[in-house]
Amino acid sequence: MAPVDLNLLAPEQRHDHAAAIGSPIIDARHVAVKFKVEGGMVDAVKDVSFQLYRGETIAVVGESGSGKSVTARTVMGLLTKRATVSERSSIDYDGRNVLKFSDRQRRALRGNRISMIFQEPMSSLNPVYTIGAQIIEAIRVHQKLSRKQATERTLELLRQVQIPDPEARLNQYPHQLSGGQRQRIMIAMALANNPDVLIADEPTTALDVTVQAQILNLIRDLQKTLGMAVILITHDLTVVRQFSDYVYVMQNGEVKEHNTTAALFENPQHPYTRHLLNSEPRGNANPMPADSAAILEGRSVRVSFMLKAGGFFKPQLKELVAVDSLSLKLHRHETLGLVGESGSGKTTFGQALVKLLRAEGGEILFDGEPIQDKTRDEMRPLRSRMQIVFQDPFSSLNPRMSVGQIIEEGLVVNRLGATRNERLERVRDALNSAGLPSNILSRFPHEFSGGQRQRIAIARAIALEPEFILLDEPTSALDLSVQAQIIELLRKLQDEKGLSYLFISHDLKVVRALCHRVVVMQHGKIVEEGPVEDVLSHPKTAYTERLVRAAFEVAA
Template sequence: MAETIDFMAAAPVERKDLSSRDGKPVIDARNVAVNFKVEHGTVEAVKDVSFQLYRGETIAIVGESGSGKSVTARTIMGLLSKRATIASLSRIEYDGKDVLKFSARERRGLRGNRLAMIFQEPMSSLNPVYTVGAQIVEAIRAHRKLSRRAATERAIELLRHVRIPDPELRLNQYPHQLSGGQRQRVMIAMALANEPDVLIADEPTTALDVTVQAQILNLIRELQRELGMAVILITHDLTVVRQFSDYVYVMQHGEVKEHNTTAALFGNPLHPYTKRLLSSEPSGAANPLPDDVPIILDGRNVRVSFMLKKGGLFRPQLSELVAVDSLSLNLRKHETLGVVGESGSGKTTFGQALIRLINTDGGEVFFDGVPIHDKDRTAMRPLRSRMQIVFQDPFASLNPRMSVGQIIEEVLVVNGIGQNRKERLDRVVDALVAAGMPGNILSRFPHEFSGGQRQRIAIARAVALEPEFILLDEPTSALDLSVQAQIIDLLRRLQDERGLSYLFISHDLKVVRALCHRVVVMQHGKIVEEGPVNDILTNPKTAYTERLVRAAFDVAA
């Protein structure tokens, strides 16, 4: 009975700091419940959720994928699909009025005006066929009676406000011509166009580098102070929550399991799920290696460049972009070597050049002592089963039209492994079990699994060939913290059991610290620093590495 009382005490209807609050909340949500009609019935996405948000503060809503965080935010904004049903007892009061009772026209008047939202992936929110300026101008004129010229001047002012250089020039560019961080700044400019009372930021930095993430979050905080906005921050990054939020709501399976002030929740979590979430940040360290371990991958003065075309059709100008500038690297057997740096630093290009997925302009690469830099696609084929790759987004790398069994069996067939189908299927099942998945899922398809399960299937496909080396390209960046921790444990176990060597490309230094023996830091196609992971992360020698480390472990810096 005592345990039940503790759980109820962890998530009462009203906030625990209510006595210290003056005035009424700008948003007061009570008993919010949302169901979705699906093929075989209904899904309870949000169940009896209550929360309060006061002016000028930031509340964080945290939890794993599928916990109901984004559905809760979309309910506030009135952006649910037609399949959604909101329970009749639900109330969401904005300035004392229940917005769930508003007409569609009244909701549109609030949305983008008094209530604004920025999303995780700006490319899916920005229209690719319109310029950045046209889209900001539209957001302004939808709620304000301004001339196009006045709205354009306001758009330039907003772009300058969100620290976009040369705003007059950027105004005429299309979304694909901007970097990820710049696109997210454009989304913030659009959201702030009408100086809203509430800004909802739904995973606004998940897809960004740590340094860009810090810039975006600090920008939101500065603008919040300037405009007196209230912010709802939806994220699974607990470092961000600790640095930027005043109050935290923890969600699981559509319910609020616990809420408290940020300091109290991190200092004394009550619910087992909160405790698990807080302990799931990447931890531990790689097992030390003996000194005499042989080298499996050796790259010497590897160079990769691309020719960029500028100018018109009849007078094109060609310029060379050096993506990998004569770099050397070696990886020992059973070792994990991290390659870190911001987007555009050349990490992925370097990794793919080392395993001959892209051609090099110069340098030498040796795999287990055998030169491979001069081998063509046909000559590389016998070596492919010994070297594998796992990508960042398993949904993009797994064929949606093929079942799990077909996906993994295909790599065995292509590499001529297995005497017959039964032998191959046995090997497929063994690989799935080794990757922590049940062996009875062979007939299911990728869309039927969560992000973490899909990544396990991608790892199973790689280990089915029993390789000696795996290139891991951002394999955990799109995953929740607890799932991330599971994948790290899985990679460690497979390395110990099978003696695997990993080249681990990432911008998440917490994961690098937990998994890697050594780390290489890249910037603009060059290696600026390398050494044992603890030495680099605790005592960086260059300002660039120091900036990366500070952004990863102390976001507010």
């Protein structure tokens, strides 16, 4: 077979332009953006061209730092003052180059004809204004409507995005809504003025699989109803395959390959595209010894919280049972998955089992020894044997401490290593085991990527040579290829060091690749458990079936 000329995989025009009806609503050519940083300029986007036609969805995929979001922000005119757009760049909207627009023309276009949904709704919604006030403002900035008319339109939008009890939501604040509801509010704001183009920047990254499926299906239904064109920015290839018509693959600020979705998935040409497609979590957990003893056991564990309801003068206390008398057994050398939607009690159960939260009922045994009544001081000798890796390494690593100090701190606290040199040796060994070079000891967390920070968090845990690690959503914020590396690393460490993992996640693809058994939770109860392949291939409850369908088909 003749070698493929990689330069021909991403021409200026789309491969299907001859079959397209009409001209593109957005035609971007030679988009290049530089950012001024300390010590010079960084090329964030280099010579990117793409076309979007009315009523279709194009997907822009790639890892963090590939330039996807910067490209979208260039279209919207939302770049910082440090950014410089190349003179050669052009972005035509309906035949007019928006890069030549005045600030006033740009504002009239933004949020009116072209709208954007951002990745993190909590940082995009103003916490001091009610939901109603924020949507009404988005409408009245662009339309000459009275407050009453704008309120009616707001209620109509909330119904359109399927927010329950929209009248009550008008006077609520963002923190009073769930993640999925906040994302629906962002969609309602984006649709307020019936835009021609909707840019969705990682709209479902932080959401559960079932909520993700609902949000994506909602965008698709609204697109059909309103005839919008959609630019979907994501690193989730299952989503791309299901929802897009045409795909652009970006790496290091450049488009490496583009094609229709069907053609790109059936026959990827560029090595990077093939790498991305092969990065989906694959494989299964390595077999565990048949006669493994239990290392961690929970028997009828119960955790509840008292919530305040009612007014200031007549407060009412209401009990929320987060973990409802649950039992669980984890064996040595085993990975047990704990899955369920947000609010199902997974993390609370996990933290109760390692005594980070107080369980008010039941028994917890670690290596056969009851620990539920142990005090903080009595738990200290056991702490080096049980470790935790949290979801967000950026908030769990101290930004003022160097990598060396972060990893050594646990050794000092637990009095491991007789001398400083001995401790540093263990720190270097832990970094090497986590796939990191040992010459990064003096660097700080902000100098690393998300995947590298998660490896530092894993190195910190394994430096103490534990027997058990609680992994709380350790891959949810990571790109697919980085996810695959972390899964491989966890498998390798389990084999080398005989570790046992309790793996909390809502990503069933990762659970299938890493876990031996799985426990499914809903509303503080266990609804199903068993070997991972049995539960995910033949779910016995409707809830598990819905989770599986949402994860593997994105069609809940």
